[in-house]
Amino acid sequence: MAEKTEDAASQNILCPLCLDVFDNASMLICGHTFCKQCLERYDAAHRDLDHMVCPLCMKVTKLDKSRVTGLPTNFTVKGLVDEYHNFHGGINAVLEGQPKCTACDLQGDAVSFCYECGNYMCAKCDHGHSQMTSLFQEHQVVSMKDVVEGTASIGQVTDKCSVHKPGKKELFCEDCKVYICLMCTVLNHRDHKIKHQADLEKEIREKVDDIIKRSNDKKSEFEKHIQDIESKRKEIDTAIQKLEGNIKEAFAEKLDKLKENERMLITETQLLRENCGKELDALKSGHRQKIKAISSSVSLVAKGRLRHLEKDSLTAHSLISNDLEGLLEEAIVEDSVTDLMTRTSTTLFIPAGDTLLDLGRVCQVLVWQ
Template identity: 40%
Template sequence: MAEQEEDPLMSSQNLTCPLCLEMFKDATILTCGHTFCRICLENYDETQREVADMACPLCRVTTKLDSQCTACEFGKDAVSFCIACSYYMCEGCDEGHGQLMTTFFKGHQVVSLDDVKEKDISIDELSNKCSIHKRDDKDLFCKDCKVFICYKCTIVSHRDHVIKNQPDVVDELKNTVDRLIKLSESTIASLKENIGFIENKKEGVQEATQKLRADVMEAVHVKSIQLQENERMLLEQVDALQERCDGDIDTLKENAVNRIQNISRSLALVKDGIKTRHLEMDRLTEHSLLCEELEAILGEAFDETSAKDIVESVEEVKFLPTDNIHEEVGQFSTPTCRIINKFEFPKHIQGMVKKNINSVVIAQYGGQSVIKIKSNGDKQDMQKLPSMFYYDIAFQSRSKMVVSSNSYYEIHVHAKDGSRLATMEVPRGGDYPKVSIGPSDEILVANKSSQVFIYESSGQTLTHTIPTPNLPKQAFATMSGAIVTSSCDANPSVVQLFDKDGNAGTSIRALQGEYLYPAVDSKDRIFIAKVKKGTLLLTLYELKGLDLRKKAQFEKLKISPGSNACYLVCLSRGMLAFACGCWLYFVKVPYI
């Protein structure tokens, strides 16, 4: 059984106060760099009344809880505060600031901290004046620009924008935080349960591999001593299988733990920000962005199938002993690939991209919206862009979508809410442009011309082009930097590798009437689908530089005859999606 591990929420020293051993509440950093809860420091300071200054509870370096100068690096006590600069100033900085009041700092308002204390005035209240209309408070929030403004600014520079009162913004933000807290707690609980499920599946791998060992050793026992070398080789294969599976399962668990830690860190920042006495304008804007980031993390799908797929793939491997004493002990069976589900659509599929480990997003011929479909058949209509047809689609980080439209040369980048961020004009080729996304969010475009175009992530700049002789219709980037191209339904159909300088690598050429479609997985393995007269033949390759080395070829699968315009997508190590004509197939492949 696996040893009990610490709760990842409590094991991070970065989130725990050394005095109360709880998560930080109003975290306060001292001049020495150590951080504590504000209330813990105040309670600790009460016990140190016999000395003028407080010593850090950890390193004993002398420090103070009073405001310190933020305009210089000497950390002296502050005597004033400049509202325009948002700086606390010591006597030296205050004097220097005053000497430049008629030039650089003209119009700046400086207040004495003694006056602030005597009149019980909040620095936040003093900082609430409009920098343009200096007598007016910034008590309104522009939702379009995400800034606080005064009522005059709404007329001058924020006309027709959505304007809200500060209390309403605070209330909405608090409601958002409350909702995110509940959703975070629920998500963390589900992730913990998922970790337990993954750990149990790891035990299943161990049980399956132990059975394989028993089968091997029982067969070897009845053979002669000359077969011991063969036994060793077979057991090494089992060990390698278990090591690979254990490593992948450990990675799944580590990903879940890291996700919990990311949620916890973001949640701590969200909670801490909303508890401050006065939410400054900049803090509210920053806090809104933190909430959006946390919501994006919580919206990511759980990997609930990979651990199960790993165990099932190992259990499918059987040891086949031989009856001939003069032959080797035996060999392992090779599991086969199979179609686990297929769906027919009313129109041809002309664009497909991975959404998560068990679903794809497709575009249909002449359609103005895209459909998300899971391997179990669940469907969901997604973004709709009026007056534009989808021809191909790809997703960047933060759910940005890259769309090839019904134009021979235009590609658009859209935000999650559907708003257009950029439009790229691609040199016209022999077909509508196909798009894919590289490991750094760069955009790859192939349009049956003699080159592949690579744009930086925003779509604003064409960084470079790669000359290709085979007029590719599809192009994909690997994690190692290689570019995989395919001429798809051309005759002859060719898959070829290039580096970003245009140097060519392996070339795979199909026979007449055969068409090749590649897909790259997260481990830089490359699957190539060969389509011919209602049959699908899948081959797995390993990438070594610019060379493809065949690792496995699976038996042919029967598919419905259709268009030669096809798409292949890797969803996980054990699952592929393949589209051909009006048909979409989800294919289970062996865990090799």
């Protein structure tokens, strides 16, 4: 925890976000500087952006893949912070143990802290400080015992007005955003909106408390909504599984009909093949009978020419010869085969239109409330 003192504020080494002394001061492109940890917390709420908007001037700083880690260090501020810590005995001096005296070179255990001097003081320095009234009469000193016990805080000491020495900066000018004394309100902040420091701090605390409460409520609301989302996810998965089941059922039903249609079409083609085979066999059978008749007639005619033919034999020979002449002159009719071929080749399979294979559609049905 960094010290929150007016001395640090006067040196401009307080982070505008956490109001503590800068820790790993990182600088945006606009020049404004913040603690690295503060920027990381600020960036955590804007991880969807590739840039950071300055909380003070709203200028945009582009961020690389390393996000806040890639921002440059403000070495000037870092040097001031290091000097401040060295002068005040280091960070967490009060919490880490008994702080050492920074008012002398002996570095004995501190028993008090002087706000105006900005020094921890050992018993000897504290005694000398209290005795030198001409120099330190108006200085405010806090006992380290009270600080450790929590009854007093170094950061709670009221600063003196640098213009009007006796005056304390117990007032806050909302128009100028500065702490002032009563004399300042009369001379330099007339007609400005003024609040007492205690009232302002109470107002800020109440505002912070309200923000924390609302933040916790909002986080709880988001957590509840996340649970609702997961619950709805299960319902959605169930509904989608039902859709998939309906689609598969429709496909199976359509597939059965397509298979039945395939069996019917194959049966038709088999019947066509059978009929064509019968017609071709009939043509072949007719031709073979003609071949047999020609062979028989030729055999008889050939035998008849080897001897003298009698009347009846001559008559029979003449008849057979005439029949043979008729068979030889008979043209082979190819029209039947051609016609059969034509009928077969012109018998085509015409696929059904695409709509006949449509399983259906997945669509949203409007439900009237």
